[in-house]
Amino acid sequence: MKQKVRTSKLFRHIGLxxxxCGSLLLIAGYATGYTQSNTLLIISAIMIIIGTILHIYRLKKESNY
Known part of the structure; x- marks a missing residue:
């Protein structure tokens, strides 16, 4: 019988x-006029992609189907 390991609320929703945070970085960068560099775009895109993958993985892991 598998025992479910309790995780903190932060880890459970880390994907979201x-x-x-990635979306807020994009908004903050545009609002402050920091558009000369692609670094902010790349960091926020990586955060959004990894967050989406983690969120989907977590949903599939908790699902009964």
């Missing part, structure tokens, strides 16, 4: 938090 990464997506939110």
């Amino acid at each position: 938090y990464l997506v939110y």
Whole structure:
């Protein structure tokens, strides 16, 4: 019988938090006029992609189907 390991709320929703932070970085970069470099775009895109993957993985892992 498998025992479910309790995880903290932060770890459970880390995928969503990464997506939110990546989106906020994009908005903050545009609002402050920091558009000369692609670094901010790349970092926020990586955060959004990894967050999406983690969120989907977590949903599939918790699903009964």
